[in-house]
Amino acid sequence: MPTKSSPHPSTRARPLPAARRERASDVRTAGAPAAVTFRPIHTRRAFEEICARIREQLALGVLKPGDKLPAERDLAQQLGVSRNVLREALRSLEMAGVLRLQKGVKGGAFVQAGDTSRMNVVMRDMLSLGTISVRELSEARVHVLELGVRLACANARQSDIEALEANVERTDLATREGRLLDRVECAREFYKLLAEASGNKVIAMIMDSVTEIHMRFVYAKVASSGVAMAGLVERRRKFLAALRERDVSAATRLMRGHLGAVQRMLEQDPGAMSLQVALAEMQPGMRP
Amino acid sequence: MPTKSSPHPSTRARPLPAARRERASDVRTAGAPAAVTFRPIHTRRAFEEICARIREQLALGVLKPGDKLPAERDLAQQLGVSRNVLREALRSLEMAGVLRLQKGVKGGAFVQAGDTSRMNVVMRDMLSLGTISVRELSEARVHVLELGVRLACANARQSDIEALEANVERTDLATREGRLLDRVECAREFYKLLAEASGNKVIAMIMDSVTEIHMRFVYAKVASSGVAMAGLVERRRKFLAALRERDVSAATRLMRGHLGAVQRMLEQDPGAMSLQVALAEMQPGMRP
DNA sequence: AATTATTAAATGGATCACCCATTCAATGGA
DNA sequence: TCCATTGAATGGGTGATCCATTTAATAATT
The missing domain is CATH 1.20.120.530 (GntR ligand-binding domain-like)
Known part of the structure; x- marks a missing residue:
C-alpha cells in the first residue's frame, strides 16, 4: 500500500471518456476488416471533449454572449473531471475569443460577443x-x-x-x-x-x-x-x-x-x- | 505553522510575471495623473505570456513546422512555471492548430504545418x-x-x-x-x-x-x-x-x-x- | 445618518506531488 | 534472426493546497 490514502482508485467516476466514440460505432460489420476506410481520429482527450461540449451549447443557443458558466470548481465536478483539465479547456476557449475569465467573487467564465479579430x-x-x-x-x-x-x-x-x-x-x-x-x-x-x-x-x-x-x-x-x-x-x-x-x-x-x-x-x-x-x-x- | 512543510514560500522563483508590464512602465510622470490615456490591458497571465513567446519564436523562424519543443517538464522548468500552467498554454496552441501533442517516449509538442481549416x-x-x-x-x-x-x-x-x-x-x-x-x-x-x-x-x-x-x-x-x-x-x-x-x-x-x-x-x-x-x-x- | 475601514467569502491563478497510459528503443531469450 | 519483455520518457489526468483579486456584508468612525 502506498503511504498516501490512495487518492486515485482506478474506478473513480470519469463520465466523460465514456461518451467518446459516438461516431466510431458505425456500420462496421462483425468479421470484416473495416474495408478501406480508416478513421484518422486520435483518441479524444478530456479537454477537447469539454471544448466541444461548450461549443455545442453555444451553437444550440443554450449559452449566449453575456452568460456565465458555473464556477470552475462546480463545473469540474459536474463534468467529472479535475479542475486542472477543465481549466485547460476554458483557457483554450478564452484564447479562441469565445470566453472571458474574470477573477474575484462575481467573477467566472463569461461568454463573449464574437471577436472578429x-x-x-x-x-x-x-x-x-x-x-x-x-x-x-x-x-x-x-x-x-x-x-x-x-x-x-x-x-x-x-x-x-x-x-x-x-x-x-x-x-x-x-x-x-x-x-x-x-x-x-x-x-x-x-x-x-x-x-x-x-x-x-x-x-x-x-x-x-x-x-x-x-x-x-x-x-x-x-x-x-x-x-x-x-x-x-x-x-x-x-x-x-x-x-x-x-x-x-x-x-x-x-x-x-x-x-x-x-x-x-x-x-x-x-x-x-x-x-x-x-x-x-x-x-x-x-x-x- | 501549517501542518505541511510549507511548500509555497512567497519568494519562490517565478521569472515570468516579473516581465509582465513591459508596456506599462511608460512615460507616466511622477505626480501627473496619467493624462487621458488608460491602458486597456488586463494583467497578463502566465499562460498568455507563454503562448506569446512560443508564437514569437514561430514568427522569428526559430521554430518551424516539424520542430519539437522541449518536454513539458523541462520547458516548465526553463520558463519557471508549473507544468500545469505550461500545459494550459500548449493546449491553447494545439487548439489553435499551431502545435500537435504526441504521447510516448519520442513524443512531445511538435510544431504543425499551418492548418487552414x-x-x-x-x-x-x-x-x-x-x-x-x-x-x-x-x-x-x-x-x-x-x-x-x-x-x-x-x-x-x-x-x-x-x-x-x-x-x-x-x-x-x-x-x-x-x-x-x-x-x-x-x-x-x-x-x-x-x-x-x-x-x-x-x-x-x-x-x-x-x-x-x-x-x-x-x-x-x-x-x-x-x-x-x-x-x-x-x-x-x-x-x-x-x-x-x-x-x-x-x-x-x-x-x-x-x-x-x-x-x-x-x-x-x-x-x-x-x-x-x-x-x-x-x-x-x-x-x- | 452617512461615510469609511475592515472583514469574509467566492473565484480565478498557480503550484506541487503524484499516478496512469502510451510509446518505443534496448535487451534478452528462443 | 526474430519476437517477446522490459523500462524509461512522455503526455494525460487528479487532488490538495495556497495566493491574489474582487465584491458584498459588516463594523467602526465621524
Whole structure:
C-alpha cells in the first residue's frame, strides 16, 4: 500500500471518456476488416471533449454572449473531471475569443460577443508557419479590397461615408503636422471603416484579416525609413468622391492604383524590414 | 505553522510575471495623473505570456513546422512555471492548430504545418455567437466564390481542371446510383478543388471557410428531405467547360445561377432544418 | 445618518506531488 | 534472426493546497 490514502482508485467516476466514440460505432460489420476506410481520429482527450461540449451549447443557443458558466470548481465536478483539465479547456476557449475569465467573487467564465479579430490571428499563424506567403497575402488583399470597394459602393450608408471623411481629415492633419506613424494608424482605421462600409460583417472580417498584417509592414517601413506616400490625402479624397457617387468603376480603379503604389513603396529597399520581426512584434492586441 | 512543510514560500522563483508590464512602465510622470490615456490591458497571465513567446519564436523562424519543443517538464522548468500552467498554454496552441501533442517516449509538442481549416472554426464561432448571421455568410459566399471563379479562370492549372472533372464524374455516378449524401460530399469536394484552382492559398482558405458551414446546411437539408438539386451534373459540366475555356463571364454567370438555385432550395420549407442543430453537429472534423 | 475601514467569502491563478497510459528503443531469450 | 519483455520518457489526468483579486456584508468612525 502506498503511504498516501490512495487518492486515485482506478474506478473513480470519469463520465466523460465514456461518451467518446459516438461516431466510431458505425456500420462496421462483425468479421470484416473495416474495408478501406480508416478513421484518422486520435483518441479524444478530456479537454477537447469539454471544448466541444461548450461549443455545442453555444451553437444550440443554450449559452449566449453575456452568460456565465458555473464556477470552475462546480463545473469540474459536474463534468467529472479535475479542475486542472477543465481549466485547460476554458483557457483554450478564452484564447479562441469565445470566453472571458474574470477573477474575484462575481467573477467566472463569461461568454463573449464574437471577436472578429480572431481571424487575424489565424492569418498571422499561417504566415508564421509558412503555410501562406506574403505574396499570396498581398495578392489576396488586392482582390478582397476590390470586392470590398464594390460592396461599399453599393451599401455604404451616409454615416459610413462621414466616418471615412472624418478619417481623411485626421490623415490630412497628421500629414501636415508630420506625424508619419499616426498617419499609418489613420490608414489602418481607414481600411477598418471601409470594411464596415461594405455592410457585411463576414466580408468586413475578411478584409480586416488581410489588411492587419499588411499595415504592420507599412508601419515598420515608415518607422525605419521615415518616408511615406506622397499625395495620399488627395487620393483618398478622390476615392471618397467616387464612393459618394457610387461610382464602382472609378472607386475600384482608384483603389487598385493606390494599392499598387503602396506595394511599390514597400518593395523598394526590401532589406530595411523583415517579415519575421514585423510578425514577432505583432503578438498582443497591437497598438490601440 | 501549517501542518505541511510549507511548500509555497512567497519568494519562490517565478521569472515570468516579473516581465509582465513591459508596456506599462511608460512615460507616466511622477505626480501627473496619467493624462487621458488608460491602458486597456488586463494583467497578463502566465499562460498568455507563454503562448506569446512560443508564437514569437514561430514568427522569428526559430521554430518551424516539424520542430519539437522541449518536454513539458523541462520547458516548465526553463520558463519557471508549473507544468500545469505550461500545459494550459500548449493546449491553447494545439487548439489553435499551431502545435500537435504526441504521447510516448519520442513524443512531445511538435510544431504543425499551418492548418487552414482553423479559419472555419472562427467562422463557426462567429455564427454560434451571433456576431455574423446566416444571411451575411450566404451573401459573402456568393461574392467570395465569384472572386474565386475569376481567379480560377485566370490561374487554374491543367491538373486542377482534371481534378474537377474527376469530381464531376464521381458526382454523376453518385447521382445515378441515388447516393444523395455522397453527392453532397462530392459538392463539398468540388468547392474545395475550386478553391485550390484559384492558385492562392489565402483566397482558398477564405473560400473554404465560407463554404464549410453552407455545405452543412445542404447536407442537413438533403438528409431530412431526401430531395436534391436536379440537373446538377449538367450544370457542373457547363461550368467546367467555361473554366476550361477561361471564359470568366460565362463561368461567373453559371456559378451565380447555381448558387441562387441552391439558395432557393435551402430556403423552401425552412422549418425542416435548424441552424442550431447543424452547427452543433459540426464540432469535430466533420465527416472524412 | 452617512461615510469609511475592515472583514469574509467566492473565484480565478498557480503550484506541487503524484499516478496512469502510451510509446518505443534496448535487451534478452528462443 | 526474430519476437517477446522490459523500462524509461512522455503526455494525460487528479487532488490538495495556497495566493491574489474582487465584491458584498459588516463594523467602526465621524
